Amino acid sequence: MNRILIPIIGTIAVAVASCTDLDPKVYSDITLDKLMADANENAPYLLAPVYGQMRWFNEDRSVWDLYEIGTDAWVIPINTDGGWNDGGIWQRLNKHEWLTTDPHFQNVWNHCWYGISSCCNRVLYQLGKANVNLDEQTVAEVKVARAFYYYQLLTFFGNVPIETTYDVPDGYLPKTCSREEVYNFVVSEIRSNMDKLSEDKLYSRFNKWAAKEMLARVYLNAESWLGPSYASKRDSTIILCDEIINSGKYSLDDDYSHVFSLDNSNSPEIIFAIPYDETTGTPILHCIYAKTQHYQCKPMYNAASAGYNGLRAVPSYVSDTFDAEESPTTHNCVSYHDKRYVETYVMGQQYDYVTGDSLFFDSSHKKPFNYKNFIQSPTAADEYDGYRFGKYEIKICQKWETDQDWVVYRYAETLLMKAECLLRNGDASGAAEIVNEVRARDFNPGLDKSVRTISAAKLSAVTNVDGVDVKYGEFLNELGREFTGEAMRREQLIRFGVYTKGSWWGHSPKNDKHLELFPIPENERLTNKNLAQNEGYPE
């Protein structure tokens, strides 16, 4: 019997010994070893997300929303069919009654920190460890891009950790730094790296001029972030703007609409843009189409996808900011001078792109498809209520996925940043000159000068904006006319002291300065006890 048993037991023993191997085999993903074995070859793919991640800023419930919703310019009401209720998150943004648990804050936090930790810190660390020799310019570019992510944290949350390396010990938990420390870090990062960058026009990457533009914006806002002692930083803004102007690389586009067109990559005005691609899907530029257009909008563009009927222009803002006249009964435009008004919004009766016929919401043609500058109620908006965001050219056959390139920095802002600083420094006529230089393309030259231009006196006067008497209020209005929807309004209102004091349609002021910073997301403080909550928010 042993002659049978021994070989069998032996075979079993051998089989068992060789069959306890549990090392997994990976087929469709790349392991770190494999990735780093060819680190030089793979470096461009590893570096691509440094910019790729920025496209998430314009997704629904992210950076764009925090810049624009909750300001006097844009609102997302609840529709009569209950749409856009979303547990009240949009209502709370509109009313400045947000909670620390609201999703926008978490999303913005995630999108920024993913850019910093994963796309920049991790990649620099891993490539360094794999002995990939990145040239000085590339490293500087990653660090400036990282500063761009920190900029968003600085403006929205203020007090956040400063993390520059991926290599941290187990159990390490970052600590909150003050807004001033974060500001100093951002300034020093840009300053020490900007001159290592390319001077060529790069459009979708940080060159020297894009970095200077970012720094100019940091200095422009410094006073509103950190107090009057930072007022003098506006001199640095002027210097930086002059450097960009004097480089001769950029100029105003002849046509305002071309800056936001489908072929804007050849606009002389654009300093830095984030390109999108419709074939790869997410992330998308949400505000320009999907978020704002009506769900029956397809015939307007022979479009592939319809909108969600959410984002509308605040009616009071449209009336107060632009010089257009609207009928008090139909709420449709009667007349206007400033071309930017019609470039900024989709308004009025809409037509079938193919047949040219008027569109209706219903098959019995009783409800015309007509966007009016009127919203019934913030909690019961009719489907056609409100003007829509129309600044960006919509493609014929547009999908939710976007092919448009988002303009982050453009030369008009360089000019108007300088003008704002001149104005605040007392040089109103210098400011007016720049303002009118930018306005020139927006008016029919045959119009009266008083319509086409703004005087120095008007710019420096106290003007009522959103029920607040605002020093340089007309300049704030001009910023509105030029930059509506360009992810700047929140900073503008804060700089001019209107954000927490102003009242506009559907919004009454809270008069509480702590609202100029958003809360640190609740979940982050649950998982990291070292994070302090911003002042004024429940601990």
Added chain:
Amino acid sequence: MANITRIEKLLAFLVVVTFTTIQASAQKVTVTGLVMDEEGQPVAGANVIDRAGKTGVITTPDGRYSINTEVNSTLDYSFIGMKTVTEKVAGRNVINVKLEMDAIGLEEVVAIGYGNIKKEEVTTAIARVSSDDFVKGGVASPLQLLQGKVAGLGMATTSGDPSAAPSITLRGISTLAASTSPLVVIDGVAGASINSVAPEDIESISVLKDGSAAAIYGTRGTNGVIIVTTRRPESGIARVSYSGYVKFDKLIDDENYLSADEYREKTKEFPGMQDFGGSTDWVDEITRKPVSHNHYLTISGGTDKTNYSASITYADKQGLYKPSFDKSLSAKVAISHSMFDDKLRISLNIHDKVLKKGLYPSEIYGQATLRNPTLPVYDKNGDYYETSNGENPVAAMNEYKGADKDNLLSLYGKVELRPVDGLTLSASGAYQNYYNEREWSGSHKTYAARYGSEFGSATLNGGHYDDRTLELQADYTRTFGYHSMTATAGYSYNKYVNQNWYMKAYNFPIDGFGAWNIGSAESTLDGLSTINSSKSERKLIGFYGRLNYNYHYRYLFMASIRREGSDKFGENNRWGWFPAVSAGWRISNEEFMKNIPWVNELKLRAGYGVTGTEPSASYQYIALYNFNSSYMSYSGGKWVNGIIPTNNPNPNLKWEEKHETNLGIDFSMLGNRLYGSVDAYYRHTKDLLYTYNVPTPPNISNNMLANVGSIMNKGIEIEVGGEIIKTKDISFTLSGNFSHNKNELLKLSNDNYELNYLTLGNLTHVQTYSHRLEEGWAIGNFYGWKTVGLKSQGTQWRIVGAENSSAGEEQKTILGNGIPKMFAGLKFNFRYKRVDLDVSFHGAFDYQILNQYRMMYETLAWISSYNLPKSAFRKVGEYYNYAPSTYCDRYVEDGDYVKLDNLTVGYNFNVTKVPYIKSTRIYVTAKNLFTITGYRGLDPEAVAITGLTPGIDSYLKFPTLRSITAGVDITF
């Protein structure tokens, strides 16, 4: 018949091969005779074995035999289910034998995983259901054979789709992140797909309910183990059986929506409704009265050395929607052979099933009920009449075509060696290969083509699932005095590889290719078509051992342990121990019970066992990277794809463990006329796998799969049966079961990971979540607003706590729970002579259902868009409801129901005088006959009761059906 003779010839050949080596040397004699049963009826196919010559013959159909043997030899007469009779030849020429029914042979043997034991030896909570007790009358999934039969196994038929699997839970919900479905073991092959086996082929199903029973399957046993035993080869002359049935389904009348006339009547009263002049019953347009048929043919037979069984099943099931069907053909062959004086036994199983399912637009029922019934189907040109308000359901149904094709192959071989008495060494290998292919295409006449962006579309995707198992096992059985024991030790290696591919294209210049010319699509030429592929694998290695011991069948003991490793964990956490111990005391076998003759069986059981759960996804502890176009950037005039991490690896991942204690009692009394069992259990799952928030920074993304929380389930299960009347002509049996489970999430946080609560279940369009889970709560709590009527002229609900303001999170509260706390089943069986009647009820109690159809559309806010439910036209208090669709207590209804789910009448013909036929039975079954419930939706059972968001009744689902089945079973 030709096949049968061929198989008989093959068998005869095998018999000859087996026995020709034996030489006779003593004095020869030919013995003839008749083998009869107790009633004197001839027994066909009985074995007559000559001990001296080691030869054997089989009795003829009239029970006769003739065998050449020696005068001093001994003959053994045996037949399955009967006691073997031994006769010394002693020089006789004629020996007639009567075989008695074998009580021991009928004794229930229970599959316990890696082995079988007698029912009386069981010390754990195992339910065994044999084919006699299965649900009758055509089932969509073999699991439905068990509906209402096993206490603690909650089951709901959630869809009328002929391919749909039921929603099942066993003893509550014990895990958060991983699957809640039990492990399925088919004929010893763990991890098999229950759908790979034809229901008719199943002989019995054992359900291992508690931890001490399931722990032998270690890591996959947390949700229980369902052990399916298919019909085994039986010795005897070839027997052929045929079973077939025809099934007629009918949609349960939906009284909720308006007919065209009713709609037209309402337009006079309610503005916003539009009469388009047509009269269409949209549900009628898309449905039919399905007729299905099913045929099962099996052949089995053999000698005591070699036996075989083979079967073929063909099923052609029609679905309610015109394009839906499920056609399958499955075949099974099992052969086993013993040799070397039964020291070696070889078994081979081959099993294959090919099936094709017709696909249909998934939300079509909802679209049909909601569509304005005054809209015509076609316009005056004969094209589909379309509006901007949702696709014409008839167009959707006709212009999309799709099929799902599967091939489920299983190969199994086992060699058993018995070198010495009591010791069995076995090696088995199993290979399962599941191939799936799915096609889906839309024509130029679809809404998407006429008004949307896809001018014809096609998707083709599929996958390949490859599962290999090798098992080596040694069993040693010994009895000495009153002690008997069985020891088992084994090794198990399992690896599966999963491959998937996907392609999608759109804009076809020429219509009609379906999914089979994707290259011609413009999207392909433009580089916009989608192509994907992926592959992953998983390995699981286990060592297991078990000891069964009993003293005098009075004190029973079982202990098992499994050491299991999975490659889903890092090196330090790969291996886990999963022990179990259980004991039983058969009081009825004690001396002092001899004086209590009315107690036939009384057994106490107690057990404790640990089982594990691994994460569903592979590789979660390794840092993995991949291309992701969401992170590409535009540089130097071209797009550069981005590589990013695909996971946030957790090197500390480990097994989720469930610890379960089970106490039980089995009883049988009054001459086995009253029997039953009671089980109570407490299960505690710790180190729950769940995706937790982690801080960013320093983590690169803000969630990570980690082991943190714990869940408790406790409950009681009762099964009772009684043979109330038991005479020759009449019998009446009543049996029932009941179970109650209480579930609580004990912890959701620890020092490193913290979660206050989870919000779960996104309700589309009302745009909020449906469920919330907190520490101390049961899983499945609905969480939302309570209302006290309408306000603002009926345009808003008045929310409790915010009667005059707008309501928010603070006003939300628990509105109910979607998991039934109690399940019950009741079955009557009545037999009068040859007629039998089987009636079974089942029910679920103490839970709520969110009626999504009412929530969405029981408001006139949608009046211009949809055909609303009749209830929307009733006033709520003083107002008509014009409020937006709102998730609130109004639509969370009690789900409790009792259902008469099966009524079967059968007749067994007397075929003793009919040549060739052994038995014939005909039957008619009615299923889903009526439901007693307060629930206002179509069918409270048609609601999923599993997962973390149970109890949501989707208004878009495939409704459940009522059916009548007529069938026949014939054995030759």
